Every structure is written in structure tokens, then in C-alpha cells.
Amino acid sequence: MTHYDLAIIGSGSGNTLISPEWDDRTVVLVEGGTFGGTCLNVGCIPTKMYVYPAELASAPTASARLGVDLSFEGVRWADIRDRIFTRIDAISGGGRTYRADELQNVTLIEEYVRLTGEKSFETASGETVTADQLVIATGSRAILPDIPGISLPQVHTSDTVMRLDELPKRLLIIGGGYVAAEFAHVFSSFGTEVTVAVRSGGMLRHLDDTVSEAFTQQAQQQWDLRLLTDVTSLAATADGSVTARLNGPDGVVELEADVVLVAVGRTPNTDTLGAAEVGLDLHDDGRLVVDDYQRVLRNGEPVDGLWSLGDVSSDYQLKHVANHEAKIVAHNLLHPGSLRASDHRFVPAAVFSHPQVASVGMTEEEALTHADATGTTIVTAVQHYGSTAYGWAMEDTTGFAKIIADQSTGRILGAHVLGHEASMIIQPVIQAMSFGLDAKTMARGQYWIHPALTEVIENALLSLKTE
Numbered sequence: 441m442t443h444y445d446l447a448i449i450g451s452g453s454g455n456t457l458i459s460p461e462w463d464d465r466t467v468v469l470v471e472g473g474t475f476g477g478t479c480l481n482v483g484c485i486p487t488k489m490y491v492y493p494a495e496l497a498s499a500p501t502a503s504a505r506l507g508v509d510l511s512f513e514g515v516r517w518a519d520i521r522d523r524i525f526t527r528i529d530a531i532s533g534g535g536r537t538y539r540a541d542e543l544q545n546v547t548l549i550e551e552y553v554r555l556t557g558e559k560s561f562e563t564a565s566g567e568t569v570t571a572d573q574l575v576i577a578t579g580s581r582a583i584l585p586d587i588p589g590i591s592l593p594q595v596h597t598s599d600t601v602m603r604l605d606e607l608p609k610r611l612l613i614i615g616g617g618y619v620a621a622e623f624a625h626v627f628s629s630f631g632t633e634v635t636v637a638v639r640s641g642g643m644l645r646h647l648d649d650t651v652s653e654a655f656t657q658q659a660q661q662q663w664d665l666r667l668l669t670d671v672t673s674l675a676a677t678a679d680g681s682v683t684a685r686l687n688g689p690d691g692v693v694e695l696e697a698d699v700v701l702v703a704v705g706r707t708p709n710t711d712t713l714g715a716a717e718v719g720l721d722l723h724d725d726g727r728l729v730v731d732d733y734q735r736v737l738r739n740g741e742p743v744d745g746l747w748s749l750g751d752v753s754s755d756y757q758l759k760h761v762a763n764h765e766a767k768i769v770a771h772n773l774l775h776p777g778s779l780r781a782s783d784h785r786f787v788p789a790a791v792f793s794h795p796q797v798a799s800v801g802m803t804e805e806e807a808l809t810h811a812d813a814t815g816t817t818i819v820t821a822v823q824h825y826g827s828t829a830y831g832w833a834m835e836d837t838t839g840f841a842k843i844i845a846d847q848s849t850g851r852i853l854g855a856h857v858l859g860h861e862a863s864m865i866i867q868p869v870i871q872a873m874s875f876g877l878d879a880k881t882m883a884r885g886q887y888w889i890h891p892a893l894t895e896v897i898e899n900a901l902l903s904l905k906t907e
């Protein structure tokens with residue numbers, strides 16, 4: 441048995457906890473998979489490194505409308521893939537070497553582990569480790585629905601689809617959330633025929649209805665979108681492709697695909713860690729229950745010295761949230777007498793698809809419920825990109841920003857943007873919400889660069905009928 445001052449399970453955002461303040465104490469970092477975790481190896485970073493070339497590949501379609509004739513000759517899939525992963529694998533490898541070899545006080549265990557107590561665990565090879573403080577940062581993994589054929593080699597998740605040997609001719613995506621939206625954009629821009637099978641009546645259903653409906657409409661124009669459709673089985677064919685059975689509004693139909701991407705959500709890694717067996721509190725979806733200070737609860741009470749962060753305990757499943765929580769845990773580990781709380785008031789998110797979507801705060805439906813509960817009134821403004829000069833330059837007909845505010849105070853409750861660079865133009869609203877600026881002050885109290893696309897935000901704020 442080995443004892444450490446600090447043990448961290450998971451090298452995603454968990455890796456950032458090892459600051460110089462720990463130099464004179466012993467730390468063990470445990471990673472059963474690839475060093476650096478989801479975002480670096482199979483998540484945010486490689487996906488966006490695919491999204492950017494996808495923007496370039498789809499430029500000819502957008503530019504012809506403006507009188508610029510470009511032609512798309514195709515993509516060199518293997519070159520793109522190898523460029524992306526040569527860079528990423530080197531970063532992961534460098535991080536691993538630093539933790540494994542270069543810090544005297546840090547031990548790297550490269551095995552999956554299971555908890556044996558609140559602050560103890562056993563490695564796959566049978567070593568027992570205990571610690572004064574333990575951080576669970578084990579993230580989440582892709583869910584595989586229980587349908588016949590799910591284990592076929594042609595069936596992938598986001599973990600493997602970015603490393604395919606070649607660009608598939610036909611791709612079937614199961615799911616209608618973030619991963620489905622981003623990969624549909626990437627593969628279709630590269631020339632793959634993309635079918636998206638969605639169980640419900642729209643894509644990105646967790647977002648504000650105006651955004652989800654507009655996105656679904658545009659998705660229908662770009663991809664073979666099958667709504668209200670269940671994929672009930674997958675079977676290999678003699679030529680190496682897959683026949684999928686789809687049960688939808690037209691009954692059961694068969695569809696041929698070369699590759700299937702399963703994108704039906706992610707589950708927290710608490711079962712594989714044995715969290716329930718040692719009595720830790722879990723939400724219905726399997727996440728660890730934590731308090732505002734990121735302390736893990738057992739029987740409703742925080743366990744002394746046991747912390748968690750990121751996807752394993754957060755219902756956001758976003759890297760900037762995991763990083764924020766890591767900063768909180770980093771402080772609290774070292775300052776038990778002055779704990780800091782996580783701030784989850786205004787968590788933004790973006791979907792890097794076509795169109796791009798970004799949001800922060802309440803949807804209109806949530807704001808109406810909030811107004812009912814508090815006896816307040818909300819106001820909403822929708823401003824189209826096409827109503828501003830930059831929108832004219834783009835001949836944009838689909839982009840918009842929707843802002844929701846409290847009528848009497850002008851407090852911004854939510855913002856939802858769909859269109860070119862939505863993830864960037866929403867940022868001033870995130871700032872205003874975080875620092876308590878009301879809509880009028882935000883609109884009138886600063887210059888807005890003319891004729892930048894941010895004028896969409898300025899005009900939406902000015903259109904809000906606050907008092």
C-alpha cells in the first residue's frame with residue numbers, strides 16, 4: 441500500500457491541479473486511458489480542428505451567391521487526420537512525460553482504478569493507494585445503445601470516428617445533439633453523404649426552441665435528416681458496409697452506410713470507478729453529487745478531503761466548466777479554511793456546426809417559468825444578422841440573436857445566437873450577465889464597432905422593451 445498527500449484520478453482537467461504549491465508534497469495522478477483526457481484527445485480540440493477545414497470546404501456553396509465562383513476539389517482526409525493527430529498526440533505525449541518523469545514528487549499510475557474506500561483505491565494490477573485528499577476527475581464516456589449490430593467494426597463513437605482510415609462515402613449518424621450536429625457538418629462538407637437519424641422531432645432540442653427549430657430547418661436542407669426515427673438494428677453486408685433498419689414516420693426502412701457514428705450522449709464514469717459501492721451519493725444519471733465547493737457527498741454530507749470536478753459530477757459536460765471547477769478545487773485543496781464555491785450562474789455553450797450556435801442563460805421557456813415563479817415579466821428581442829450592415833455584406837438570411845431580459849430591471853436572462861461566428865459574438869453578453877450589466881447600460885454605455893457583426897447584439901439589446 442502506498443500513501444500520498446494528494447491523489448487525482450483522471451488526467452483531463454484533473455491534470456491542472458498539480459501546481460508548484462505541491463512541490464514539497466507527494467502527489468499521484470492516475471490515468472487509465474490516453475494522457476490528457478477527452479477534450480485534448482477525442483473531444484473539443486480535434487473536433488474543432490476538423491470543423492475549421494470543413495468551413496473552408498463548404499465555402500464554395502456560400503460564396504457562389506455573392507458572385508465568387510470557387511470550386512471544391514475534395515479533401516485529403518489522411519493528410520487532415522494526420523496533421524491533427526500528429527499535433528495532438530505530441531501534446532498528450534509531452535504532458536505524459538512531464539508527469540511521469542520530470543517531477544520528483546509526482547507519480548503517474550497508468551492503469552484504471554476502482555475505489556476501495558472514500559480516499560483509497562486499487563489499481564487494475566492490484567496495488568492499493570490511499571491519500572489524505574482525493575480528487576475524482578474521471579470524466580464521462582460515450583453511450584452505446586443496446587441495439588443489434590452495435591459492436592460491428594463499422595460502428596464508431598466520437599472516440600474513433602476522427603481516426604478512420606478513409607473518408608466514408610456514406611455516414612449514418614444516430615442522435616441529434618452536439619456530436620451529431622458537429623460531425624454532420626464536418627463529414628458532409630468533406631463530401632460524405634450524411635444521414636442523421638433523430639429519435640425526437642428536432643435537433644439540438646436542449647436549446648431555446650427558436651434556435652432548435654431554425655437549426656433543424658437548416659439541417660434538413662443540408663443532410664438527409666430523419667426525424668422521429670429510431671435505428672433498431674445494424675447488420676454487416678458482404679461488401680463491408682452496414683444495413684441499418686430505421687423505424688420512422690414512413691414505417692421501417694433500410695439504409696446502407698459505410699460508417700455509423702453513435703452520438704446519443706455520454707455517461708459519467710462512476711460505475712467503472714465503483715463509486716456506489718463505497719457509498720458515494722449519485723444523481724439518477726450516475727453523476728457524483730457534489731456541493732458548491734466541489735466536495736463529494738455521502739449520505740448528503742461532504743466527505744472530508746474528497747473532491748470532484750468535470751463531467752463525472754457536472755451536468756454541463758463542457759470543458760470550460762471542468763476547467764473552472766478545477767480552479768475551484770485547486771484552491772480548496774490548499775485552503776480548507778477559506779473554501780471557494782463554483783460559479784455556475786452563466787455557463788455558455790456553443791455548437792460548432794453549420795450554422796454555428798451559441799447560448800448562455802435561460803431559454804425563453806425557462807425564463808417564462810422563472811417569471812411565473814417570481815411574479816416578474818420578461819421581454820424578448822430577435823435581431824437578424826440580415827438587418828445589419830455586416831449581414832448585408834454576407835447576404836445573410838438565416839442568422840439571428842435572441843436576447844431575453846427582465847422587463848423592469850433590464851437584467852439579461854438569456855441569449856441565443858445562430859449564425860456565423862455565434863460563439864464569438866455572444867461573448868459580450870456573457871460578460872454583461874457575469875458582471876451584472878443591464879441591457880440598456882450595455883447597449884448605450886459603450887462604443888460598438890461599425891459595421892461589425894456585433895451590431896446584431898447591440899441592436900437586439902436596443903430592441904428590448906425594458907422599462
Ligand SMILES: Cc1cc2nc3c(=O)[nH]c(=O)nc-3n(C[C@H](O)[C@H](O)[C@H](O)COP(=O)(O)OP(=O)(O)OC[C@H]3O[C@@H](n4cnc5c(N)ncnc54)[C@H](O)[C@@H]3O)c2cc1C
Pocket residue numbers: 449450451452453454470471472473474475476477478479480482483484485487488551552553554577578579580598619709712713749750751752756757758759760761762
Ligand atoms: C466529440 C466531443 C467534442 C467536444 N467538444 C467540446 C467543445 O467544443 N467545447 C467544450 O466545452 N466541451 C466539449 N466537449 C466536452 C469536453 O470534452 C468534456 O466536458 C471535458 O473533456 C471533460 O473533462 P474532464 O476532465 O471532466 O474529463 P476527461 O477529460 O474525460 O478526463 C477523465 C480521464 O479520466 C480517465 N479515467 C476514467 N475513469 C478512470 C479510472 N477508473 N481510472 C483511471 N482513469 C480513469 C479517463 O481515461 C480520462 O482520461 C466535447 C466532448 C466530445 C466527446
Ligand SMILES: NC(=O)c1ccc[n+]([C@@H]2O[C@H](COP(=O)([O-])OP(=O)(O)OC[C@H]3O[C@@H](n4cnc5c(N)ncnc54)[C@H](O)[C@@H]3O)[C@@H](O)[C@H]2O)c1
Pocket residue numbers: 585614615616617618619620622638639640644645703704705706756757758789790791792
Ligand atoms: N461544442 C461542444 O461544446 C460539444 C461538442 C460535442 C460534445 N459536447 C459534450 O458532449 C456531450 C455528449 O454529446 P452528444 O451529442 O453525444 O450528446 P447530447 O446529449 O448533446 O445529444 C444526445 C442525442 O441523442 C439522443 N438520444 C439519446 N438516447 C438515444 C437513443 N437511445 N437512441 C437515439 N437517440 C438517442 C438525444 O435525444 C440527443 O438528441 C454533450 O452533452 C456536450 O456537453 C460538447
